Amino acid sequence: MADRVHAPDPAPVTFETRPDLYKHWRLRFDGPVATLAMDVQEDAGLSSAYKLKLNSYDLGVDIELADAIQRIRFEHPETRVVVIASQKERIFCAGANIMMLRESSHGWKVNFCKFTNETRLAMEDASQHSGIRFLAALNGICAGGGYELALACDEIILVDDGNSAVSLPEAPLLGVLPGTGGLTRVVDKRHVRRDLADYFSTLVEGVKGKRAVAWRLVDAIHPTSQFDQAVRTRAAALAAESADRAEAPQGIRLDPLNPTVSEAAVTYSAVSLTFNREKRTAELIVHAPSGPQPDTPDAILKAGDQFWPIRAFRELDDALLRLRLNEPQIGTILIKAAGDPEAVLAIDRTLAANQSHWLVREITLLIKRTLKRLDLTSKTFFAFIEPGSAFAGSLFELALAADRSYMLDDPDRDNFVWLSAMNGDLLPMSNGLSRLQTRFLGDEGKVADLLKRAEPYSASDALDAGLVTFAPDEIDWDDEVRLGVEARAAFSPDALTGLEANLRFAGPETMETKIFGRLTAWQNWIFQRPNAVGEKGALQAYGQQGRPEFDWRRT
């Protein structure tokens, strides 16, 4: 359905923040236990069209949450437990703000949900790979997205005050789904029985007390008088259990990225994004570092956030988010890697050799998450590999993540791509496979052979090996590239989104891909249905006069 008239989406959005600028969260540290307490300011939403009552959230609130999780990982390596709590009495979180959803365009809704999903998955990633356990301390109202935030934690404690319940009231109240992984995590992560989950997901008032425990919706309940102590005790126990994080008292500071932003480009230190608005394309270049690179954990610690992979992938991440939210008209991204491939390969060697060091591991996980963000970005990516490029190892993942790659085959000019250990299993996609494994699905022998080879691949070698899609010669290059980009730009943007969402995720599905594939795709469908977003749809009718009116046909 065509977007109805609504307040304009609050773009452009910036994604950088830091704790002293947080409006909606309080971050405290106490030894190995960090407490991240929600304290949403009603009047400080991204738009003035709604008020963020009852710790409900909009994208701005989630940007701070994502920033906090990221900073805890890099700046506070002593942290072993994060308590997700609320600063407001008897209110944990009422979920995504309904007025915000109602006023948003379809694209904004979709991108909002995608970002919040990525943030929750980043919490689970930190738990699984960084030994940072998350404990949800539900001190009161916990509805919809509030409960979904709790579901992303390792454990959930609910206050037992005769009133506080967990709930997913989206379907009965708003005619939409819990869109931040709730349905998937209830059955696939917490193993709530599917029939109980069905019932639970239709109960506006939710489930509380012993029943919430019996149905596995929460892990424990405690009376109000004992709640704070129970949370502290459980947090301490989780901290003691988590032996993953090495003794590492010193973190590194993540300073602002400070890109130069103009109508035509966003320019960072190692990444540049240049728009061609007429053609609806953007050129995204990642620049390799030059000169000698830190090659020990100590040297990396010393370099801090100026170490190239941290810089480059933080910048790439920021660029991708700007593309999604601020540049809906840009459909095709021409991705390039420029500079000295040897420097990238040297860094890859250092990263691969020092995976037991907490910071090296965090850097690797940052690269992984950023590349996943690229996989999940609804834009076409074409990689262009030309002489002078640096598609080596971790940067070659950009070409593997792209929908297609074009490599110039000019016998008069050197043009190579390189694999490294980083193309092995260190940077898995959300389907659990590496990009090479996904590319050569079912042919593990081929992947192993490719990884064994240390030499660079010329264009014809890369084509033969299946590492690039096309290798035109210098006579055909300009036309083939131009035609490829022009043809792409002419297709229905929605068909391309669907096409890419299917072809990029060949192979197995995981809870993560189910959230973005099954759950999100259904939610996006519902976000287009008159029964939700039509004039008398449930999302529009909620809180207004009158009840929703439904077209009762089941589809």
Added chain:
Amino acid sequence: MADRVHAPDPAPVTFETRPDLYKHWRLRFDGPVATLAMDVQEDAGLSSAYKLKLNSYDLGVDIELADAIQRIRFEHPETRVVVIASQKERIFCAGANIMMLRESSHGWKVNFCKFTNETRLAMEDASQHSGIRFLAALNGICAGGGYELALACDEIILVDDGNSAVSLPEAPLLGVLPGTGGLTRVVDKRHVRRDLADYFSTLVEGVKGKRAVAWRLVDAIHPTSQFDQAVRTRAAALAAESADRAEAPQGIRLDPLNPTVSEAAVTYSAVSLTFNREKRTAELIVHAPSGPQPDTPDAILKAGDQFWPIRAFRELDDALLRLRLNEPQIGTILIKAAGDPEAVLAIDRTLAANQSHWLVREITLLIKRTLKRLDLTSKTFFAFIEPGSAFAGSLFELALAADRSYMLDDPDRDNFVWLSAMNGDLLPMSNGLSRLQTRFLGDEGKVADLLKRAEPYSASDALDAGLVTFAPDEIDWDDEVRLGVEARAAFSPDALTGLEANLRFAGPETMETKIFGRLTAWQNWIFQRPNAVGEKGALQAYGQQGRPEFDWRRT
């Protein structure tokens, strides 16, 4: 988007047919090789609003295909290979008819794709479990759904005439996805590289000749002069390789179901479907058989299609299809099993003990497919277990498949449910797990313990064991049941469809669930987007004057 004005969907549809009534297919048998040749009659579509040119198809064509596959399994056990061919010169199949799609309501499009997907999966099921190999003989034009039909086969042979190509032109031509598993099967079944698949799926003209083989889009090409012989040779070789089917010269005939159909009910021999249109509910009762049942393969062969499980599940399948296509307003199905549970358990024992017999296996596979059809039906299913019911073994799967189950706990009246070997691994869902495994996800020990117990479960036992959702007593029963059904009927039908599509498929994903989850959900989203179905969308604009006009925002 609200449905645009269009020709009314050609409902009510009936799903029964037989070879002598086929309008669009020719079915021939030659020893172990069956040939199913497409010969679509342009003027014999379900609606006169379109012409089925170039072997394009509508639901009516697919109903005949599904019938043929089913009959080959039961009536022709000698068949080891089915050649899917075309009777038309230089035309294999142009795919789903575009005018038909354009004229259809959203719900019709969705149900059409669902049925065609189920038919193609039934072909793969026959290959995997019945030893019937499928060989696609592409003698010419093979586009879109035509190629997707080929992809459902074990092997694909393409004529090499310098012209004939395989193609998935949906995205570039129509702004929609190949909706019958094409994208999924290309990468997940045939392991076409994802970047090649991306390029292929944007090429209107498709890929032919050696490139089609090199990219794994087809298995072999043969020049026109050698094509027929190559198909015969390969079919013979596949027949020789397939040792699965026992020597079984004698099949059983599938006679018409002959239900009594009225405005208020559809009544079969073992199944009855009664509508309450005011409440938008239907009562679906499966009646257990009575008296002694055949208990050897020979006795089953002799009983033929009158053997109760064949009757009951063919009828249930037909009832489910009628519900989907003909009864869009009916949202909630009250499912009941009535009669003698001992008779069902006796049949279950016979089926479980004789899995090596071809007919027993086919019957089991029929039950499996029918229950999968139920899982995939976008209606709420509530099972009601009351005294006199026969929720035993294979019929208890109906309760396990339901979104919820209510079991009356009245100490004065016997009310039991029973498990049998058929609740083990013989009736897997499309996620590859049994319904018990899906219900108790991650707790294999519990499933094993349940299956070991031979005694019936009373309501309180069943509740304790987690086999039913609720067990109200006789005082609460009426109110609880009534309120549950009424509450369900008041929710947004779209939210329920999304909710059920997520909660029913807890656990692993398979190629099959990816087709219905990821691919179909995205397709349904696109089927709602103005870029496809708006006045100037690509699906509407195709073949009309003027090019489509797109909203270029990427979502």
